[in-house]
Amino acid sequence: MTQTILLAAGGTGGHLFPATALAQELTRRGFAVELATDERAEQYGTDFPARAIYRVPSATFTSRAPLAVAKTLGRLGKGFLRARRLLEMVQPHVVVGFGGYPTVPPIMAARSLAIPTVIHEQNAVMGRANRMLSRFADAIALSFPSTKYLRRSAQKRSIVSGNPVRDEVISYRDVPYAPPEPAGRLLVLVFGGSQGARFFSEVLPPAMEMMPSAARWRLTVVQQARPEDLNELRAAYKEANIAAHVAPFFRDLPERIANAHLVISRAGASTVAELMAIGRPALLVPLPHALDNDQLENATRLEESGGGWCMPQSGITPENLSEELARLLGAPDMLAKTAARSKAMANVDAVKKLANLVEELAGPEE
Structure with missing residues (x-):
C-alpha cells in the first residue's frame, strides 16, 4: 500500500x-x-x-x-x-x-x-x-x-x-552567470512578495532615473508589483525612459533569476535559498517589520559570506540607492565573484x- x-x-x-x-x-x-x-x-x-x-x-x-x-x-x-x-x-x-x-x-x-x-x-x-x-x-x-x-x-x-x-530552481543551477558586457544591457530583476513590493515601486524609479545616463539607457527592469501599483509604476519608468516589464507575479521566476545581472529583493528564506541555488548576485532589502527580524538575519548571513549585499530599508534614499546600483552594475567582475560565492553557499x-x-x-x- x-x-x-x-x-x-x-x-x-x-x-x-x-x-x-x-x-x-x-x-x-x-x-x-x-x-x-x-x-x-x-x-x-x-x-x-x-x-x-x-x-x-x-x-x-x-x-x-x-x-x-x-x-x-x-x-x-x-x-x-x-x-x-x-x-x-x-x-x-x-x-x-x-x-x-x-x-x-x-x-x-x-x-x-x-x-x-x-x-x-x-x-x-x-x-x-x-x-x-x-x-x-x-x-x-x-x-x-x-x-x-x-x-x-x-x-x-x-x-x-x-x-x-524546487526542481525548477535546481534546473537552472548549471546555467553560468554572464556578467554585463561593456555597453551591453543591464538586466535588473526586482521582486519582494505582496508585503514588500510597495517600497520597491516607490523608491526604484527615482533611484534609477538619477543614475548616470551611460548606465541608465542600458537598463532593463523586470519588476514584481502589487496590482494597485502597476499603472503608476509603469508610468514612472516610462517618464524616466527606462525599459521595464512590470507584473504582479512571475510564474517563471527561476528563469528570470537565472537571466538577471542583479537581483533586488526582500530576504525571505526561500528567496535567499533560490538565489544561492542558481547563484546570482543580489541586493537584499529585508522587510523591516518582519517578525523577529528573520529577514535581516538571512540577508546578513549572505552578505557576510560574500554572496550579496544588504541594505536596511530605513537607511535607503533614492540618492544612495542610485549610487549603490551604479557601483554594482559598473563592476562586472565583482558581480561575477559574488554570484560564484552565492552559488557555493547553496545546500x-x-x-x-x-x-x-x-x-x-x-x-x-x-
Whole structure:
C-alpha cells in the first residue's frame, strides 16, 4: 500500500516553495503527497504536486487584545477539529509542517492521533508558530546550524537539513552567470512578495532615473508589483525612459533569476535559498517589520559570506540607492565573484535530507 504524507504549509511562497520541493522528492520515492493550506495558496496557482489539496481554517495572532486573542483561538480550534477529521480520512503516515499558523491545526491534530510529525524551519530565526510546535513535534528540521529561539528541549530532536528548493530552481543551477558586457544591457530583476513590493515601486524609479545616463539607457527592469501599483509604476519608468516589464507575479521566476545581472529583493528564506541555488548576485532589502527580524538575519548571513549585499530599508534614499546600483552594475567582475560565492553557499541536498527524515519516520511499507 502506498504511504501517504500530509504536508501543512501557510499559503505564502516562503512556506509553499520548500513544501513543493519536498513533495516533488517524496513523489519520486513513491509516496502519495497531500497538502493542507489556507486560501492564500490560490495566488500561486493550483499546480502544487499533490494528490489532493485541502483548506484548513487558521488564524494568526495579530493583537494581544482579549477579544482578538479569543477570536484567533476560536478559529484555531475550529481548524483543529477540521484537521482532525481530515487526518482520520486521509490517514497519513507522517505530517510535515512548514511554519506559519496554518501549520498549527494539522500538527496538533496529528499529535492527538499519534501520527509522527516533522516541522521545518526555513529561517535563521525560528518562527513563532514553529517555536510553539517544537514542544510537540517528533523531529525538527533546520535550515541553519545556529537557529535563534530553538528551544533547548528541542535540540536533541533537531537535524540541519537546509532549505529545500524546487526542481525548477535546481534546473537552472548549471546555467553560468554572464556578467554585463561593456555597453551591453543591464538586466535588473526586482521582486519582494505582496508585503514588500510597495517600497520597491516607490523608491526604484527615482533611484534609477538619477543614475548616470551611460548606465541608465542600458537598463532593463523586470519588476514584481502589487496590482494597485502597476499603472503608476509603469508610468514612472516610462517618464524616466527606462525599459521595464512590470507584473504582479512571475510564474517563471527561476528563469528570470537565472537571466538577471542583479537581483533586488526582500530576504525571505526561500528567496535567499533560490538565489544561492542558481547563484546570482543580489541586493537584499529585508522587510523591516518582519517578525523577529528573520529577514535581516538571512540577508546578513549572505552578505557576510560574500554572496550579496544588504541594505536596511530605513537607511535607503533614492540618492544612495542610485549610487549603490551604479557601483554594482559598473563592476562586472565583482558581480561575477559574488554570484560564484552565492552559488557555493547553496545546500542542494537539502530536499534529500528532509525526505530521508520523513521516510525514516514513516517506517517500512505495510
